[in-house]
Amino acid sequence: MSQIYDRVALIGLGLIASSLYWAFKRDGLVGEVTGYARSGETRDIAREIGLCDRICDSAAEAVEGADLVVLCVPVGAMDAVAREIAPALKAGATVTDVGSVKRAVIDAVHPHLPDTVHFVPSHPLAGTEHSGPRSGFAELFEGRWFLIVPVEGTDVAVVDQLDTLWQAIGSKTARMDADHHDLVLAVTSHAPHLIAYTMVGVADDLSRVTDSEVINYSAAGFRDFTRIAASDPTMWRDVFLNNKDATLEILGRFTEELFALQRAIRTEDGDMLHDYFTRTRGIRRGIVEAGQDTDAPDFGRTKT
Ligand SMILES: NC(=O)c1ccc[n+]([C@@H]2O[C@H](COP(=O)([O-])OP(=O)(O)OC[C@H]3O[C@@H](n4cnc5c(N)ncnc54)[C@H](O)[C@@H]3O)[C@@H](O)[C@H]2O)c1
Numbered sequence: 001m002s003q004i005y006d007r008v009a010l011i012g013l014g015l016i017a018s019s020l021y022w023a024f025k026r027d028g029l030v031g032e033v034t035g036y037a038r039s040g041e042t043r044d045i046a047r048e049i050g051l052c053d054r055i056c057d058s059a060a061e062a063v064e065g066a067d068l069v070v071l072c073v074p075v076g077a078m079d080a081v082a083r084e085i086a087p088a089l090k091a092g093a094t095v096t097d098v099g100s101v102k103r104a105v106i107d108a109v110h111p112h113l114p115d116t117v118h119f120v121p122s123h124p125l126a127g128t129e130h131s132g133p134r135s136g137f138a139e140l141f142e143g144r145w146f147l148i149v150p151v152e153g154t155d156v157a158v159v160d161q162l163d164t165l166w167q168a169i170g171s172k173t174a175r176m177d178a179d180h181h182d183l184v185l186a187v188t189s190h191a192p193h194l195i196a197y198t199m200v201g202v203a204d205d206l207s208r209v210t211d212s213e214v215i216n217y218s219a220a221g222f223r224d225f226t227r228i229a230a231s232d233p234t235m236w237r238d239v240f241l242n243n244k245d246a247t248l249e250i251l252g253r254f255t256e257e258l259f260a261l262q263r264a265i266r267t268e269d270g271d272m273l274h275d276y277f278t279r280t281r282g283i284r285r286g287i288v289e290a291g292q293d294t295d296a297p298d299f300g301r302t303k304t
């Protein structure tokens with residue numbers, strides 16, 4: 001395939017940026033890739049493992065001359081990064097991000113960018129509990145959705161070019177409005193993460209069950225919770241603080257349903273429990289039938 005962008009800059013060099021780099025290079029999708037991360041230690045690791053063609057010592061230097069700039073930092077750092085790169089951006093460049101929240105990122109980034117560049121927010125629905133420059137792998141995006149959330153008035157050809165890149169790394173793409181994106185993700189990702197964090201916290205607090213019992217006898221469901229609850233604390237703090245309303249709405253509904261189920265257990269209402277679990281089993285079957293069950297391949301999730 002011919003190159004989709006000549007020069008790309010990756011700002012923030014963790015799981016997502018490193019996975020993008022390896023996917024871009026595996027398939028020759030872009031020309032030179034520059035990279036920048038805030039910490040000198042991360043930049044040194046990137047140099048050591050050959051992540052990016054050139055590691056720069058400032059974000060402004062990394063974006064100079066870039067046709068595509070991908071912001072791969074935690075959601076709460078987007079504002080500072082946008083301010084820093086704005087004066088150095090090339091006219092006509094496309095800036096995108098991979099943040100897990102979209103409305104807050106648009107509000108944080110868009111006002112700082114010059115009118116001469118295009119901002120096309122996006123979000124890969126792909127990840128692992130690992131973070132940092134060593135955790136990436138080229139196959140991360142294969143078969144996964146990459147949502148694109150164009151801001152009003154963006155040139156269609158600019159959005160299509162980015163869409164082509166995300167498809168070329170193996171993703172399926174879809175376009176969505178920012179507020180709707182944040183509500184959907186609150187249901188499918190943000191609230192579930194908070195529930196997993198809570199369940200693991202509960203197990204940790206329960207003094208009548210020892211830590212070694214939790215470790216030794218952890219059943220499959222709880223093990224899945226512990227994987228999710230091992231996700232990066234900075235990333236998830238920023239997700240909840242920046243998708244507050246939608247997450248709180250879903251957690252409110254969750255609490256109501258939890259109370260109803262609690263009541264059914266206390267009153268021994270077996271029919272209610274059976275009907276509820278039959279309905280939820282249908283949702284799982286729908287996901288599997290739609291080919292959205294990504295449990296099977298490990299794709300290096302076990303890497304550190
Ligand atoms: N991990 C996932 O499952 C996942 C999935 C989809 C989207 N995302 C989103 O992608 C983004 C990156 O996540 P990740 O998992 O790659 O995180 P990560 O922790 O692996 O990497 C983040 C990188 O950003 C750097 N960084 C932090 N603040 C910075 C700043 N001010 N300036 C420059 N660099 C800075 C860190 O040093 C690190 O290199 C986040 O916005 C996250 O919401 C994550």
Ligand SMILES: O=C(O)C(=O)C[C@]1(C(=O)O)C=C[C@@H](O)C=C1
Nearest residue numbers: 100124125126127128129188189
């Ligand atoms: O597989 C995982 O570890 C993830 O949590 C990935 C996951 C999710 O599916 O919720 C997490 C955050 C994102 O913004 C997108 C994907």
